[in-house]
Amino acid sequence: METGDEGAGTATGADVPSASTLDVDRTDPAYRAWLKDAVRKVQADANRSADTHLLRFPLPEAWGIDLYLKDESTHPTGSLKHRLARSLFLYGLCNGWIRPGKPVIEASSGSTAVSEAYFAALIGVPFIAVIPRTTSWEKQRLIEFHGGQCHLVDDPRTVYEVSARLAQETGGHYMDQFTYAERATDWRGNNNIAESIYQQLRLERNPCPAWIVATAGTGGTSATIARYVHYMQLDTLVCVADPENSVFFDGWVSGDDAVACERGSRIEGIGRPRVEPSFVPGAIDRMMKVPDAASIAAVRTLEAAIGRKAGGSTGTGLWSAFKIISEMVAAGRTGSVVTLICDPGDRYLDKYYSDAWLAEQGLDIAPYSATMETFLATGAWQG
Structure with missing residues (x-):
C-alpha cells in the first residue's frame, strides 16, 4: 500500500487532460480489437448481473405509507x-x-x-x-x-x-x-437506478413514490433520479440528504457553488468539501442537513428493523426519509417513499458500529435513536 504525498499545484481533471490520447493510433487494428473487447x-x-432488490421497511399499516430501500449493496463490488x-x-x-x-x-x-x-x-x-x-x-x-x-x-x-x-x-x-x-450515466433510462426503482414499484399500492431520498458524493445519483423524474413527467419529489462537513446543502441554499469546507466528511462516500461539478442543484426539490450522529443512529435502527448492516450514507438518507414520512403522517397523506442502501455495514465495523470510535469522535447517538424510536411508534417527530 503506497502512502503517497499531498501533491502540488492546483490542477484538476477538468482543467488538465490526463494524458495525450495521441499516443494510440486509432486506426491500428490491434487497438480497435482491444477497445471492442474491453x-x-x-x-x-x-448482462450477467441481476437487478438489485427493493426492500420494504416495516411501518405501521395504519399510516398508509410504504418505505422502500433500494439495496445497492448487492452489486458484484458491494455498493x-x-x-x-x-x-x-x-x-x-x-x-x-x-x-x-x-x-x-x-x-x-x-x-x-x-x-x-x-x-x-x-x-x-x-x-x-x-x-x-x-x-x-x-x-x-x-x-x-x-x-x-x-x-x-x-x-x-x-x-x-x-x-x-x-x-x-x-x-x-x-x-x-x-x-x-x-455525464456518463444515461438519465433517460437504459436500466439506470431510477428506471429500475419505478419498474420494481409497478405492482405496489403506491407505484409512484411521493419522495425519493438520495445522498450526494459526486451528485450523479441524485441528478440521474431527478432528471428521469422530470423526463418521464412524474410527480415524485427528490430530496438530497447531506452530512456534516459537506457543502452541497450550503451551495444549494445560497446558490453559491464556490462555498468550501475545511474538513472531510466522517460519513464515507458522501459529503464533499466543495460543490462538485456533477451536482445538479436545479434538478432536485429539497435538501436536508443531517448530523453525523443521526446517520449512525439510523443505520443501527435499520439493523434492528430488518437485520441488515449498512454504511453511514444509508443512515443519512434513512434519517431524512423518516422525517419526510413523519410530515406525511402529520398531514394525513398516504403514499410511498424510497431511499437507498448504498453499501454494506461490514466495511465500517471499526467505525459506525464501534462504540469506541463514536466516543473518540465525540458522537452521542442516543438522542437520535430516541427520536426514531418515538417516530416508529407514533409517527411523531420530536427533535
Whole structure:
C-alpha cells in the first residue's frame, strides 16, 4: 500500500487532460480489437448481473405509507458505485481516454475506487486509487483485492490535484468521477437506478413514490433520479440528504457553488468539501442537513428493523426519509417513499458500529435513536 504525498499545484481533471490520447493510433487494428473487447467485457458484466432488490421497511399499516430501500449493496463490488464505475469505464473507453497498458487513476473516498479497481482488472489495465488516509481499512483491502493500488493522502481536499498529477506522470487517465458522473450515466433510462426503482414499484399500492431520498458524493445519483423524474413527467419529489462537513446543502441554499469546507466528511462516500461539478442543484426539490450522529443512529435502527448492516450514507438518507414520512403522517397523506442502501455495514465495523470510535469522535447517538424510536411508534417527530 503506497502512502503517497499531498501533491502540488492546483490542477484538476477538468482543467488538465490526463494524458495525450495521441499516443494510440486509432486506426491500428490491434487497438480497435482491444477497445471492442474491453467494451464487450464491461457490458457483459451488466448482462450477467441481476437487478438489485427493493426492500420494504416495516411501518405501521395504519399510516398508509410504504418505505422502500433500494439495496445497492448487492452489486458484484458491494455498493451503489458499481453502476457509476461501469458507466465511467464505458464513457472513458468510448471517448478514447482509457488505453491499453495505461493506468486509470481515481480520486475517491473508497467505494467508487473499489468498483473501478474491479473494472480495471476486468479489462486488464492498472488502477490507482487516491483516497484519504482515513478511508476504512476494509475499503483499502477491497481495492487491493481487486488489483488496485492505494495512494493515501492526509488532506482529503488534495485528492483531485494528486490524481491529476499522477495521471500526467504515468501517462494514464484521471477518471474524475466528480466531474463526469452526471455525464456518463444515461438519465433517460437504459436500466439506470431510477428506471429500475419505478419498474420494481409497478405492482405496489403506491407505484409512484411521493419522495425519493438520495445522498450526494459526486451528485450523479441524485441528478440521474431527478432528471428521469422530470423526463418521464412524474410527480415524485427528490430530496438530497447531506452530512456534516459537506457543502452541497450550503451551495444549494445560497446558490453559491464556490462555498468550501475545511474538513472531510466522517460519513464515507458522501459529503464533499466543495460543490462538485456533477451536482445538479436545479434538478432536485429539497435538501436536508443531517448530523453525523443521526446517520449512525439510523443505520443501527435499520439493523434492528430488518437485520441488515449498512454504511453511514444509508443512515443519512434513512434519517431524512423518516422525517419526510413523519410530515406525511402529520398531514394525513398516504403514499410511498424510497431511499437507498448504498453499501454494506461490514466495511465500517471499526467505525459506525464501534462504540469506541463514536466516543473518540465525540458522537452521542442516543438522542437520535430516541427520536426514531418515538417516530416508529407514533409517527411523531420530536427533535
